[in-house]
Amino acid sequence: MLAAMVTRFSPDDPLAGLTVGHHVDPAPREHWTTVDVRAAALNQHDLWSLRGVGLKPDQLPMVLGTDGAGVTPDGREVVLHAVVGGASGHGVGPDEPRSLLSERYPGTIAERVAVPTWNLVAKPSELSFVEAACVPTAWLTAYRMLFVTGRAQPGQRVLVQGAGGGVATAAIRLAAAAGLEVWVTSRDETRRARALELGAAGAVASGERLPVRVDLVVETVGAATWSHSVRSVRPGGTIVVAGATTGDPAAMEIQRVFFLEIAVLGATMGTRQDLEQLLAFLARTGVRPVVDSTVPLARVGEGLARLARGEQFGKVVAEV
Missing domain, CATH: 3.90.180.10 (Medium-chain alcohol dehydrogenases, catalytic domain)
Structure with missing residues (x-):
């Protein structure tokens, strides 16, 4: 073969x-x-x-x-x-x-x-x-980050770091379809515009301060965006990590994490049941x-x- x-x-x-x-x-x-x-x-x-x-x-x-x-x-x-x-x-x-x-x-x-x-x-x-x-890798990871590990609820705000990648694109579409207010970062203006077309409520340049704090951050970039993630999440909010394409951050900003009681959680792929539920979600909502x-x-x-x-x-x- x-x-x-x-x-x-x-x-x-x-x-x-x-x-x-x-x-x-x-x-x-x-x-x-x-x-x-x-x-x-x-x-x-x-x-x-x-x-x-x-x-x-x-x-x-x-x-x-x-x-x-x-x-x-x-x-x-x-x-x-x-x-x-x-x-x-x-x-x-x-x-x-x-x-x-x-x-x-x-x-x-x-x-x-x-x-x-x-x-x-x-x-x-x-x-x-x-x-x-x-679906089985990028979209399943995004689904698990948002709804299983991150426990996102309709009406909450979520930040997706780095528009354009498979997980980030999936997170934008899934979160918007589930009724979340989605914010996205990207260095590229064209990618920010496309993120808005996919359902994001707002898109800013990488590292730019958000006008609001978010409940949940979808973090797959790592060193290049970590500080922005920590500073963008609300007190008591959650950062879900499923990758570090730019490497590990030099500083974890531990003081901010514990003082603001930020939860940092890891996610990898998803279960077979997660995959079945995600496929049903796509079939029923028309999201592709x-x-x-x-x-x-x-x-x-x-x-x-x-x-x-x-x-x-x-x-x-x-x-x-």
Whole structure:
């Protein structure tokens, strides 16, 4: 089968370690299902894998991809929950630590992928394969940050740091659809304007003071925005962290955190139940993932290059 793989690590030029070529088909395995992939969204996780983060040399070649939607051998249209192992243990046993597809097991940017059968979630007919493929990583993370970890309620205010990325774009759309007042930051005026089109109530330049304090901050940027997040949340408010693309902040501003009783919580992906609920939310509300662009599997390097340059607004998706 055709697949996009990490064949060597390249910390400074991640695309140099990418190979799109033949890979062996998944072998049959009890309690697992091989899915014919129709679409696979690209993520920052794929670029980190190409840099060598989270993988060892003896795991190469490793098929990239955590997001996918496709068709099972019996014709069911499904979305793949990317988390394998951990507390559930379905398909691998309860003692295996949690991992994402493309970390221990081959990922989704391929013609076929094998996953524990328990990880299959029915794709709503209202969503296309491309739209559905955007959901399991970025959109699921945003959903969990807002409504599970952050416990956001309609009428509250939320700040989303860094418009344009997959999680940020998802957070804007989901929060606005749920009745939250959304504020967004970005260095780019065009991205701020697009955030307003997606439903944000206001958009400011990165680091600019907000006219109001927010109840919740969706933080995935890290060092570049951390101080602004701490100073933008109300006393007793919450900052939910699910990434640090600009690295760890040099100063955590601990005094402000404890004096204002700010809660700092971490979130990673979401559960299978979260994914089912999110897909139902999208189907019922008409909210759809923002797709920046699509590329054929054979040219997935072009999509990853766009992601690496930070040019995308929304999700880049490989179609199979």
